[in-house]
Amino acid sequence: MAKGDGSITEVRRGVWRVCVSFGTDPVTGKRIKVQRNVHGTKAEARKERDRIRREHENGLSVDADKMTFGEFADTWHSARVDAGEVVRTRLEREGTLISTLSSYIGTVRLRDLTPQTVESLYASIKRDKTAERGSCSGTTLHMYHALLKQILRKAVNYDLILRNPCDRVKAPKADEPERRSLTVDEGARLLECIEEAERAAYAWMAEKEARQTEWGNLFGRSSLLGLNTISYVMAARIGLATGMRRGEVFGLCWGSVDLNQPCIKVRQSLTSYGEVKAPKSKAGVRTVAIDATTAAHLRQWKERQAVELLKLGIKQDGCTPVCCSAVGGYCELHRFTRWWVGFRKQHGFDDLKFHELRHTQATQLLANGVDVKTVQNRMGHSTASLTLNQYAHAIPENDEKAAQLVGNLFAKRADETPIIKVKTA
Numbered sequence: 001m002a003k004g005d006g007s008i009t010e011v012r013r014g015v016w017r018v019c020v021s022f023g024t025d026p027v028t029g030k031r032i033k034v035q036r037n038v039h040g041t042k043a044e045a046r047k048e049r050d051r052i053r054r055e056h057e058n059g060l061s062v063d064a065d066k067m068t069f070g071e072f073a074d075t076w077h078s079a080r081v082d083a084g085e086v087v088r089t090r091l092e093r094e095g096t097l098i099s100t101l102s103s104y105i106g107t108v109r110l111r112d113l114t115p116q117t118v119e120s121l122y123a124s125i126k127r128d129k130t131a132e133r134g135s136c137s138g139t140t141l142h143m144y145h146a147l148l149k150q151i152l153r154k155a156v157n158y159d160l161i162l163r164n165p166c167d168r169v170k171a172p173k174a175d176e177p178e179r180r181s182l183t184v185d186e187g188a189r190l191l192e193c194i195e196e197a198e199r200a201a202y203a204w205m206a207e208k209e210a211r212q213t214e215w216g217n218l219f220g221r222s223s224l225l226g227l228n229t230i231s232y233v234m235a236a237r238i239g240l241a242t243g244m245r246r247g248e249v250f251g252l253c254w255g256s257v258d259l260n261q262p263c264i265k266v267r268q269s270l271t272s273y274g275e276v277k278a279p280k281s282k283a284g285v286r287t288v289a290i291d292a293t294t295a296a297h298l299r300q301w302k303e304r305q306a307v308e309l310l311k312l313g314i315k316q317d318g319c320t321p322v323c324c325s326a327v328g329g330y331c332e333l334h335r336f337t338r339w340w341v342g343f344r345k346q347h348g349f350d351d352l353k354f355h356e357l358r359h360t361q362a363t364q365l366l367a368n369g370v371d372v373k374t375v376q377n378r379m380g381h382s383t384a385s386l387t388l389n390q391y392a393h394a395i396p397e398n399d400e401k402a403a404q405l406v407g408n409l410f411a412k413r414a415d416e417t418p419i420i421k422v423k424t425a
Helices: 044-058 069-083 090-107 117-131 138-157 184-214 227-244 248-252 294-311 335-344 356-367 373-380 385-392 396-416
Strands: 008-011 015-024 031-039 265-266 284-287
Touching: 008 044, 015 044, 031 044, 044 069, 069 090, 069 138, 090 117, 090 138, 090 396, 184 227, 184 294, 184 356, 227 248, 227 294, 227 356, 248 335, 335 396, 356 373, 356 385, 373 385
Parallel strands: none
Antiparallel strands: 008 015, 015 031, 265 284
16 A cells, blocks of 8 residues: 555444555654544545545644644643743633633534534623623624634644634624723813822821831831822822823833933833733833923922832832832732722722723823824824724714814805806796
């Protein structure tokens, strides 16, 4: 039997063993062969043999015969974890999604996945999530689709499958996120609340430190309550003034703040795990101008922070976080979130998310005539279209202005058009 011809042997009535050999592995020296049992006629066994040949000729790995989706997905995910190139939060989210996918199709062989299988998978996830939670958003299904497609794309690259079944499935449509932004009046009121909170935090710290001085407990301390509180207030001020992301605000160090020509250089971001990383894209590395008032408050805070850090035995330098913890290092983001929830409720902004300060910045800049390119640069977006798609949501005042403009324009043209009287017989 020549290499690749294959043999067909009747095991018992109606069962045929198909075996196709493809020589030896040049690395291991082991024989490469594919063996499958076919239940049916000999003609069906021949079709299976021919299919095995075609798969091999098209470059499909012989390992594809046994590899299940669950096995491959776990291998794919483990490789991403070991590479250390993806942030931990994303890896955890991927792990959760893969666990759900594997609960449905984990035992299915890669070669058996079809577009119909994928569509049935999405329908099952939607049905079960709806029964469990009362709903299943399009965004959730879109995430499953994107991840499954990414995993199977790697399977194609590894010659485990010939085609990606997700390519022939319509991607579930993600829901349009509701992007809330503050009005000018709401933004002004929030700034007043920040001013009030800042004065109160400074006063509280001064009173507390006065007592520490009386007790002779000024230096050599391990932590200093009040540093973190003022830092949280300053984070809110920076967020409102710049539209920076939460991680970018808390990853900011004094070496990236220029108070002479007021601007902030965004160079890194703090993750929820306390890791400092570079921005997501090159566009994320940027310089954001700040107004004189914000610069003045930052200057005051920098001077005060330097004094207080000395009590902890820390000398402030360019690597010191602008918004620091009670021990002078980077803040824990979940602690700030807890503070923010309390702050917003106290001041009547019950459901305001910190990220919505970013939406507010972009929306109000665009609404007040700032060009898209400038807004794009401040936000750190890679393209201007991304800025428009994400943040140029409808503003009632502008829509009314547009309607008035069009009405006046055509009314004026109608007034200028001479009336031609036509004589009739």
